[in-house]
Amino acid sequence: MDIFKYVEIDGQSRIPKYRQIVDSIIHNISVGKLNIDQKIPSINSFSEEYLLSRDTVEKAYSILKERQIITSIRGKGYYITRTKLLSKVNILFMINKLSTYKMRIYNSFVNSIGGNSHTDLHIYHCDNSLFLNLLEKNRNAYDYYIIMPHFKTEDLKHISYTDEVVTAINKIAKDKLVIMDNNKLAIEKAFIEIYQDFENDIYNALQHGLQKIKKYEKLFLVYPENSVYPYPRRILHGFRKFCLEFSLDFEILEEIYDDIILKKGDLFITIEESDLVNLVNQIREKEFSLGGDIGVISYNDTPLKELLGITCISTDFKMMGETAARMILDKTKGKVKNPFNFIDRESL
Amino acid sequence: MDIFKYVEIDGQSRIPKYRQIVDSIIHNISVGKLNIDQKIPSINSFSEEYLLSRDTVEKAYSILKERQIITSIRGKGYYITRTKLLSKVNILFMINKLSTYKMRIYNSFVNSIGGNSHTDLHIYHCDNSLFLNLLEKNRNAYDYYIIMPHFKTEDLKHISYTDEVVTAINKIAKDKLVIMDNNKLAIEKAFIEIYQDFENDIYNALQHGLQKIKKYEKLFLVYPENSVYPYPRRILHGFRKFCLEFSLDFEILEEIYDDIILKKGDLFITIEESDLVNLVNQIREKEFSLGGDIGVISYNDTPLKELLGITCISTDFKMMGETAARMILDKTKGKVKNPFNFIDRESL
């Protein structure tokens, strides 16, 4: 084959030969001499042509294969799979579902990380096996792995399935791993960790609003229990802890039904936007005063909630993405708790 | 025999030939070109027609036989036995950016398509070359390609870059292609097309609100010109056409500045949510009445906009995803315009 005339192996160099092979193939891809799906010489023919050990060529090819630049088909050969994303920083961003808030984190991250990086987004739908597949398939292919771990159960210690998840995550090189949002997995040592402390966050935020909350007789947390995508149960725990600590009457609801009976003195904390919409509509319908007769606190702030005057307890999603980007760019490591605030408005 | 014209064997491909035969036949069954009890070519005639070794064809047939998709009768031939194949359908969903609305389309699509499919999401950031690479890399890897084509320029005819995009899209098998949202590319024949007719949609929707719009003296369209992710310019054209047709005074703004001077009788149409928030805040600040002194129409509806009583002109994102899913499941093909509505509320 004459395809590889332009590969130069320097016997004198201090750079290992297998690295030279890797680099020259990457170079040939970047200058367009090698294109996607193109076959590259077999290990045998390459080693014969350049008087190299088969082992050396194999090593180079296996590195390129790990980085997903080439793939191998047993009995056929090696083929180019990627022609882009070289010399850039490649980031894999894995989230459980696509919500408004995850989207805002992702977008603020992509904006902050800048043009010298490429970020792929993958959604694993809270599915353990899908997550494991994704991770296995992309092992070593990226420079950073940003993972938001949210799975069907939070009680991670007793489920073997999630054990697999934890071991899979732990197999990622520590300096490539960024854990976001959830810190309750037994991840040994992540490079970067930006988390919400769900239990204490809601507890502390509600405490900030205690004076106003005390005006109400009973607290309702609308927590979607049977949702396909579960919310952290620690939100529940933090809410309960707060209510018990300050001797407040409380109840957990699964959703705001259409025929819900509202009473003066009720205070609702909603998580899903649909529940908030339903609730406010019913308050208006029954001519209660929002923030007077009935209080509403919404989880996760948005600009439109501000316009509506809805009191919120919320983490700062934009900052979450920005912090992750900044820490990667600055190569700082460590654990950072993302700020969580009580945002006082008219609905309380 | 000419029965098997539709089998494609690529000698260069990294997929083994026998696998290509298997996939080809399964694909032809799933699209209905091969029916139950139908005879398929003998090993000999198949191998001669496609210049393959008999062994290769035999291997493919024996795999299909093992999977009970075909049966063999000694001395006669091979026959299809099963047309219901419950293999998972893989779908590639390509969008230009991750906005609230794209997200809603995606989520409603994934919900509607059901558990027997797997949908991967890829974001190409309006970047032509990134788009081309994604497509090239995933060529033949999916059963359906759902593409929302939005690129840096809409004037697609004069830019060679986007010519490449069009040819790349046209290379996708017609029965695997779903074009969404944008119908102004010269795509020859897509399997499914669900589009917004941006220019006529805004024109018609505004016409529905003409009586109320006439109360205002001047119309402002807040159209982010220099955004990283451009909005279709046909929105502009439709707006202009409407204003000219009905002799309304109008102006195009790039954004709502903090020091904007509001006048009684102004009517604003905002596209970005941030502009809507800014605008409403300023209206409140300057103690104008929303819907009285100053009118507001927002592009793209959301539940919270309903709560706020913001009049909207909007397409139905949920339906867009659902329609795509339904058409794929039902194997119907054709062009469908997604509904676009004028939603009358208090802000006008």
Added chain:
DNA sequence: TACGATTACAGTACAGTACAGGATACAAAC
């Protein structure tokens, strides 16, 4: 200096792909 890790080489073995050819058993048409 000594040790361990990396690099590079050589050899062996195994498994998958694709081709070519041959032998046999069955079915249908002549």
Added chain:
DNA sequence: GTTTGTATCCTGTACTGTACTGTAATCGTA
């Protein structure tokens, strides 16, 4: 019955990647 075409099974050959083995030279560091 013969001929033709069919599936089925067998052999062999020449590639391919994958996975080990052992050996020697080199380099950095303790």
